[in-house]
Amino acid sequence: MDSPSSIATGSLRIEQSVTNQIIRQAALTVPGCVEKAAGVRSVLGKTLPQADITTDGPYIAAEVHIAVSWPAPVAQVARSVREVVRSHLEAYMDAQVTEVSVFVDTITTEPAAGSTSRSPRITLADLADLDSSPHVKHVVAPCDEQEEDNDDPAN
Numbered sequence: 509m510d511s512p513s514s515i516a517t518g519s520l521r522i523e524q525s526v527t528n529q530i531i532r533q534a535a536l537t538v539p540g541c542v543e544k545a546a547g548v549r550s551v552l553g554k555t556l557p558q559a560d561i562t563t564d565g566p567y568i569a570a571e572v573h574i575a576v577s578w579p580a581p582v583a584q585v586a587r588s589v590r591e592v593v594r595s596h597l598e599a600y601m602d603a604q605v606t607e608v609s610v611f612v613d614t615i616t617t618e619p620a621a622g623s624t625s626r627s628p629r630i631t632l633a634d635l636a637d638l639d640s641s642p643h644v645k646h647v648v649a650p651c652d653e654q655e656e657d658n659d660d661p662a663n
Contacts, residue, residue: 544575
């Protein structure tokens with residue numbers, strides 16, 4: 509059993525911009541989901557994918573707006589984004605995800621950034637092969653042994 513002095517106390521606050529970045533990077537791992545400035549976001553200098561996040565204690569809900577490259581199976585890209593975002597939030601945020609809604613705001617035939625050729629065709633097989641789980645390596649920081657020695661009444 510843990511002694512009262514060995515139980516960690518305090519709080520953890522993760523900014524919504526960090527959560528948005530996790531969602532953005534997760535979405536971009538899905539074949540067919542691409543970066544794209546669209547609509548009002550292009551005027552504001554923001555690119556898709558973007559997320560609106562609602563949190564309530566350990567619970568999180570996300571509304572994710574994406575751009576899909578053409579040709580791609582749009583509905584399956586959106587479903588894959590939903591699955592990947594959910595697994596990344598659960599792994600990286602230790603959150604209980606209540607909902608992930610995905611909205612396809614635009615479809616683009618433009619080349620990816622830094623490319624001159626059109627995006628390759630994305631197939632259902634490409635999406636079926638997608639590993640949606642993040643590869644997280646959990647790390648545990650050791651306690652400072654000097655602090656533990658100071659709590660020992662024998663010293």
